[in-house]
Amino acid sequence: MSHHNTAFHQLLQPLSRHDFERTAREHHVGQKLRSASRWDQFIGIAMSQISGRQSLRDIESSLASQRHKLYHLGAKPIARSTLARLNEQQPAELYEAIFYKLLQRCSVRSNAHKFRFKNPLYSLDASTIDLSLNIFPWAKIHQSKAGVKLHTGLNNASLIPEFVALSDGREGDLIQGRQFTFPAGSIVAFDKGYVDYRWYGELTKQKVSFVTRLKPKAVYQVQKSNPVRAETSVEYDQVIELSSQHAQKQGAPTLRLVGYNCPESGKHFRFITNNFKLAATTIAAIYKDRWQVELFFKALKQNLKIKAFLGNSKNAVLTQIWIAMICYLLLSFARHSARQGWSVQRIMRTLQVSLFERMPLWALLNPPPLKPEKRDPQMRIPL
Secondary structure (H helix, E strand, O other): OOOOOEHHHHHOOOOOHHHHHHHHHHOOOOOOOOOOOHHHHHHHHHHHHHHOOOOHHHHHHHHHHOHHHHHHHOOOOOOHHHHHHHHHHOOOHHHHHHHHHHHHHOOOOOOOOOOOOOOOEEEEEEEEEEEOOOOOHHHEEEOOEEEEEEEEEEEOOOOEEEEEEEEEOOOOHHHHHOOOOOOOOOEEEOOHHHOOHHHHHHHHHOOOEEEEEOOOOOOEEEEEEEOOOOOOOEEEEEEEEEOOHHHHHOOOOOEEEEEEEOOOOOOEEEEEEOOOOOOHHHHHHHHHHOHHHHHHHHHHHHHOOOOOOOOOOHHHHHHHHHHHHHHHHHHHHHHOOOOOOOOHHHHHHHHHOOOOOEOOHHHHOOOOOOOOOOOOOOOOOOO
8 A cells, every 4th residue: 555644634735844944034032942943833723724723622531642654744732831931922914824825826627607607706705703891801792792703705616815904893884895896897896884985996907897786775876877677677777876975075986786686585675886887687697696605604614623722812812813714725725626516524524533544635525435235025015
C-alpha cells in the first residue's frame, strides 16, 4: 500500500506555509515565541473547528494523542495555557490576512451560477454572532445583548465568501458593505439595510449593477414605462428618478423599478436596480437568489465553532472566527474535488471522524456507492 499523508495535511495543502510564516512575523507583538508558534496555534484551533473539539483541554489532549501524525504538518502539541495566552496576546489580524491570501491564491473557477448572464453575481449581507453579555461585556450591543457582526459578500457561483469583515455588533451593515470593492461588471444583491443613494451612484460609476428593494416611503417620479409580458408575474417595469431632496443631494442615479407579484407567497415586491438590460423576471430572480448568503450563515454557525469560544477577550474571539473562516475556505475548496452534490456540511461530518486518517482526500470524499444487501429468498420474516 502506498504512503499517504493524513486527510488533515491534504486539506491544508492550499495554504502556503511560507506565506503563513512571513505574515506571522509581520503580525507579531512582544517577545519571541518559544514554547509554541503561531502555526501551532493555527493547527490546534483549525483541528478543533473541523473535528468538533469544544475546549482548550479538548484541543490539548487531542493533539497529544496525535503527536506522531503532527510531524508531517510541521506542528507539535500545544499546552492549553500556551494556546490561551497566544489567543489573548497575539494579533488576530494575522488570520484575517491569511484568509485573504488563501482566497487570492486558490480562487475556485466553479460552475457558473444558474443564470444565463456571465456577470459575477454576489449576495451581500451581515449576520450577528451572539455572545453572552456577562462574559463578553466589550461586545455590548444594548442592555441585554452582546455580539460581533460578520459582513459577507458571497459569490453565488462558487458559494465562497470573497468579501469578509468583522465589526462591532452595533455598527450598521452599510459601513462595512460600502468598503467592499466588487469587480466591474458584477451584480450585487442586498436588502434594504444597505440603502444609501450616494453609494448607489458610486456603484453605477464603478460599473457594478445592484438589485435591492425600494424603501416603502421612497419618493420618485416615473420617467418611462416598459412593456410587460402578461404571462409573467411582473406587474410593471419602469424607469424612475428618486425625487426627494435627500436623494437629489446624495446624487442618486436613474433607476429601474420592477413590481413583482410572487406566485409562491402572493406578496408584492418592488425591486430597484441600475441594470436596464436584464429581463424584469431575471431581476426578481437575482434578488431571490440572495437567499444563498443566508444559507451560508446558517451552515457556518451550524458546522463551525463560533458559538462557544476559547477565550473571553476581543482578540481571542476574533482569532477563532477568522480561523473558522479559513477552515470554511479550505472545506469549500475541497468540495470542488468531492462527489457532486456534497455540501460543506457533509464534508465536515466525514472529516470529523477521519481527520488523521492516512488515505487520499479525494478517495475519502468520493466513497464507492453502497452495494445492496443480498437476502436469502428462503429467509422468513417473523410475524
